[in-house]
Amino acid sequence: MSADNVFRNQKSIPFDVFDPDKYFNNYYSSAEWIQGDSVKFFQDCLHETFRSGDITGKRLLDIGTGPIPNMAFCAAPWFEEITLSDFSQRNLEFLHKWRDGKINHMDRIFEYLTQLDNSGPMKERQDELKRKIRNIVFCDVTEPNPTASTVVDGVLFDAITSSNCLEIASNTLDDIAKSVKNVSRLLKPGGHLILEGSLQMTFYRYGEFRFECYPITKNELQDIIQKEGFAILDLKTSNITPRPDESYYCDCVNEFHLVARKVEQ
Numbered sequence: 415m416s417a418d419n420v421f422r423n424q425k426s427i428p429f430d431v432f433d434p435d436k437y438f439n440n441y442y443s444s445a446e447w448i449q450g451d452s453v454k455f456f457q458d459c460l461h462e463t464f465r466s467g468d469i470t471g472k473r474l475l476d477i478g479t480g481p482i483p484n485m486a487f488c489a490a491p492w493f494e495e496i497t498l499s500d501f502s503q504r505n506l507e508f509l510h511k512w513r514d515g516k517i518n519h520m521d522r523i524f525e526y527l528t529q530l531d532n533s534g535p536m537k538e539r540q541d542e543l544k545r546k547i548r549n550i551v552f553c554d555v556t557e558p559n560p561t562a563s564t565v566v567d568g569v570l571f572d573a574i575t576s577s578n579c580l581e582i583a584s585n586t587l588d589d590i591a592k593s594v595k596n597v598s599r600l601l602k603p604g605g606h607l608i609l610e611g612s613l614q615m616t617f618y619r620y621g622e623f624r625f626e627c628y629p630i631t632k633n634e635l636q637d638i639i640q641k642e643g644f645a646i647l648d649l650k651t652s653n654i655t656p657r658p659d660e661s662y663y664c665d666c667v668n669e670f671h672l673v674a675r676k677v678e679q
């Protein structure tokens with residue numbers, strides 16, 4: 415397949431395009447990220463958001479986990495039960511393998527997060543996360559009930575985390591608003607939504623697959639979140655020039671980290 419084959423999104427292709435190893439290697443394995451790029455921005459923001467323990471509850475759902483359970487890692491000390499979810503079966507299998515101790519691809523990122531937290535041995539933190547994972551399930555944010563037909567159907571969560579997912583599953587601004595509405599249905603009133611992702615990105619790649627997406631701006635994101643019934647508690651954007659090797663994979667202008675609370679009716 416040519417590198418220029420362009421698709422709308424993962425749903426529009428009748429087979430599973432996601433290669434967890436390739437994705438991890440492309441985006442997370444560069445030795446340079448620790449010196450300051452989007453990967454570092456995301457981890458630093460997560461650490462800031464979760465370190466106080468103010469965002470807490472019984473159940474947490476991570477949406478579009480991919481092969482990277484870093485958001486759940488930061489949240490794990492403050493929740494009793496964690497569900498990871500994704501559209502790609504290959505990612506779900508990959509997460510099972512990691513939980514069963516057959517893959518240790520996250521060690522460097524978990525080490526970095528543990529050092530920021532100053533919270534004891536990384537292995538203990540990782541074991542805590544693995545112990546708290548109740549489900550690893552299919553999810554489609556474009557559906558009105560994103561986790562329908564799985565064991566989490568009907569359960570409302572105290573917090574939902576998601577990174578680099580909603581904007582890549584969507585081709586229009588309206589699609590993104592619908593995905594936020596769909597995800598919000600799984601969240602308790604008063605619950606927290608923690609989103610991370612890319613701003614003004616027109617494409618991204620997984621391996622040889624290139625996808626188009628809607629280049630959402632910070633103002634548009636704010637509007638959607640507020641219209642969908644959330645109060646924004648924090649919204650940070652990065653100020654990072656992408657590394658030359660990164661611009662092949664996506665053309666985002668910068669990244670965001672958002673914390674919002676679902677307003678109680």
Ligand SMILES: C[S@@+](CC[C@H](N)C(=O)[O-])C[C@H]1O[C@@H](n2cnc3c(N)ncnc32)[C@H](O)[C@@H]1O
Nearest residue numbers: 478479480482501502553554555577578579583
């Ligand atoms: C760019 S990866 C992000 C993975 C990880 N959260 C991260 O930040 O690196 C996007 C993830 O969203 C998933 N995804 C794509 N379309 C989706 C959809 N409609 N519903 C839920 N997840 C979807 C993909 O399978 C993939 O794992």
